[in-house]
Amino acid sequence: MEDAESQQPMLQKGPPSHRERHFTAGEVVRDVIMGVSDGLTVPFALAAGLSGASAPSSLVLTAGLAEVAAGAISMGLGGYLAAQSEADHYKREMKREQEEIIAVPDTEAAEIGDIMAEYGLEPHEYGPVVEGLRRNPQAWLEFMMRFELGLEKPDPRRALQSAFTIALSYVIGGLVPLLPYMFISTVQDAMFTSVGVTLFALLFFGYIKGRFTGNRPFLSAIQTTIIGAVASAAAYGMAKAVQAR
Known part of the structure; x- marks a missing residue:
């Protein structure tokens, strides 16, 4: 009796508190790395080249600042277009996947099972998940986008943030x-x-x-x-x- 009573509190205890810390700013870091890396390298090479040609410091500085301005605009625009292209690609794939869910729902449901099977789940284990997703078309669509196509929904502000981050990082590195x-x-x-x-x-x-x-x-x-x-x-x-x- 005492053993049962002593074990009861242990059974009632919840899981130990666990706070996960994940780095979630990967895209921003990538933009900073891209901008600073090119900013440090390209104006550096330009300044060295002009110095090798015995150009005066004022000319090297003027040409270097012009290159930093042009490079920041070019790099920022490139970052914007890249992020915008990712967003456009996601929208196209989402529309196509949505049409397939409506047109061939059984085929798409079977694909859910195939995905679950890749994780070692048996049909009787993932069957309720498949049925649950079929009752929730939006969740179904998001599931297929993430696990079938490997696409994450992009932040709508990502393009402008990427352009600004890369351009600013290029300027800082270039100076x-x-x-x-x-x-x-x-x-x-x-x-x-x-x-x-x-x-x-x-x-x-x-x-x-x-x-x-x-x-x-x-x-x-x-x-x-x-x-x-x-x-x-x-x-x-x-x-x-x-x-x-």
Whole structure:
């Protein structure tokens, strides 16, 4: 009797409190990475190339700022069009799936069973789920979009947010290699300072990118820095080669 009474509270206890923490800003991080990565690399390579051609600091700065403005607009527009294309694709697929649910409901219901079977469920286990979804067309449609087509409903504000995030990130990244040219009049000194500042920024950004994307942070930092260094070195060498002719 005592054992039964002692076990009763344990049976009545609910599951232990569990607070899941998931990172849900993946799309924003992707946009930031895209914008900052290109912003650090392209103006850096442009400034190095112009410096290799012995252009004055004022010209390097002017050309660099023009490139940052144009690049931010171009990258932002690209992000907007990409996000808008995803939204349009989702709408087209949703309309097609909705028509199929109406025209061939038995076939679509069988597809629910096929999806459930892939998770190891038996017909007698997923049968009630199939019937429940058939009674709720909207839930049925959302289920098919997610589990059959692998499509998540896009945020209607996603296109504008993506454009703004990428453009702003590009501007922030692009100003880093240009800062020395704002304060140092000698182009060679400004270039060497820009190289040091930008390589440090690439290392830091690569490390942070690795932390957010789940890759090895130090490897990500080295890879990002090498890409930026190679791009700037190529632009600098090309400018020197052209100037020598």
